[in-house]
Amino acid sequence: RAKSAGGNRFELADPEADARAITRHGLTTALPAALDRGEFFIEYQPLVHLGDGSVRGAEALVRWLHPQHGVLGPDRFIPLAEHTGLIVPLGRWVMEQSVRQARAWRERHGDAGPLRINVNLSPCQLHHPGLVQDTVEILERTGVTPDALCLEVTESALIGADDDLLKPLRRLAEMGVDIALDDFGTGYSNLANLRRLPVSVLKLDRSFTRGMQQFPADPVDLKIVEGIVALAHSLDLAVTVEGVETGAQAEQLRVLGCDTAQGWYYARPGPPERLHELALVDAAG
Numbered sequence: 001r002a003k004s005a006g007g008n009r010f011e012l013a014d015p016e017a018d019a020r021a022i023t024r025h026g027l028t029t030a031l032p033a034a035l036d037r038g039e040f041f042i043e044y045q046p047l048v049h050l051g052d053g054s055v056r057g058a059e060a061l062v063r064w065l066h067p068q069h070g071v072l073g074p075d076r077f078i079p080l081a082e083h084t085g086l087i088v089p090l091g092r093w094v095m096e097q098s099v100r101q102a103r104a105w106r107e108r109h110g111d112a113g114p115l116r117i118n119v120n121l122s123p124c125q126l127h128h129p130g131l132v133q134d135t136v137e138i139l140e141r142t143g144v145t146p147d148a149l150c151l152e153v154t155e156s157a158l159i160g161a162d163d164d165l166l167k168p169l170r171r172l173a174e175m176g177v178d179i180a181l182d183d184f185g186t187g188y189s190n191l192a193n194l195r196r197l198p199v200s201v202l203k204l205d206r207s208f209t210r211g212m213q214q215f216p217a218d219p220v221d222l223k224i225v226e227g228i229v230a231l232a233h234s235l236d237l238a239v240t241v242e243g244v245e246t247g248a249q250a251e252q253l254r255v256l257g258c259d260t261a262q263g264w265y266y267a268r269p270g271p272p273e274r275l276h277e278l279a280l281v282d283a284a285g
């Protein structure tokens with residue numbers, strides 16, 4: 001690809017982009033067999049109560065151990081799985097594994113174990129008519145109560161959602177499954193719209209917490225987060241913050257009234273055994 005002559009828009013021949021496109025194609029065709037061969041695995045990242053530091057749950061984050069490319073993060077393959085529809089069986093697999101893990105934690109630690117497992121749902125899964133039934137079956141098969149499960153849906157997936165799309169989420173919420181609005185603040189949605197959604201948790205996007213890595217934080221960032229927290233609490237929503245990387249951030253977010261936090265400051269996503277250790281430390285302290 002040559003530069004287009006003149007003007008200020010041009011495109012350079014980019015061998016790296018070509019390589020990426022080839023890999024993308026290869027990954028897409030390899031996805032279905034990868035699920036059959038068990039190449040996916042889940043890492044768990046703790047959700048920590050800002051008030052007392054206890055582990056309240058964990059978010060399940062899927063990875064692909066690719067035989068040639070090594071461990072791939074979800075950003076590399078979730079969009080491909082969405083494009084091909086594989087996200088539905090893959091998402092079901094993630095949910096079942098995660099709920100089984102939640103049961104194992106509960107059996108092993110009782111109340112000291114992570115109480116809840118957060119599972120991400122892609123927009124395709126929301127549109128899939130089997131969502132409610134699949135979820136019910138997984139909970140029944142594993143013998144886990146619905147309150148152990150929180151489904152994360154991004155704000156952008158729900159922008160402009162009509163009642164048909166919200167119906168399955170309402171049904172799940174009525175059963176006692178929590179619904180969290182993920183990456184909140186990135187979707188430019190109408191705040192008044194929140195009232196209409198069957199969500200009980202707001203997950204404030206990392207872009208808001210970034211400005212709080214230093215102390216004192218940017219005063220405008222503080223005001224914005226303060227306003228969102230006040231709004232969320234007035235609507236009876238709990239606030240979780242993503243991407244907490246420093247103690248200064250954690251402290252400022254606690255002062256601002258956020259309920260739970262997640263981020264590298266507490267723990268990176270890791271194997272389920274890590275959570276056993278964290279829960280034990282927690283119970284001992």
Ligand code: C2E
Pocket residue numbers: 045060061062073074075078091094120121122152182183242243244245262263264265269
């Ligand atoms: P997300 O749901 O917003 O998940 C949070 C992401 O932030 C994760 O990236 C996590 O590893 C990362 N993170 C956590 N703490 C920190 C921190 O302190 N600093 C920084 N810089 N990053 C932090 P990850 O694991 O790469 O996942 C990316 C996205 O992929 C997720 O964003 C979620 O939207 C999607 N995803 C992950 N697992 C699944 C899944 O099973 N199904 C679906 N549909 N999507 C998934």
Ligand code: MG
Pocket residue numbers: 059120152182
């Ligand atoms: Mg999430």
Ligand code: MG
Pocket residue numbers: 182183203242
């Ligand atoms: Mg998020």
Ligand code: MG
Pocket residue numbers: 183205206242
């Ligand atoms: Mg995010």
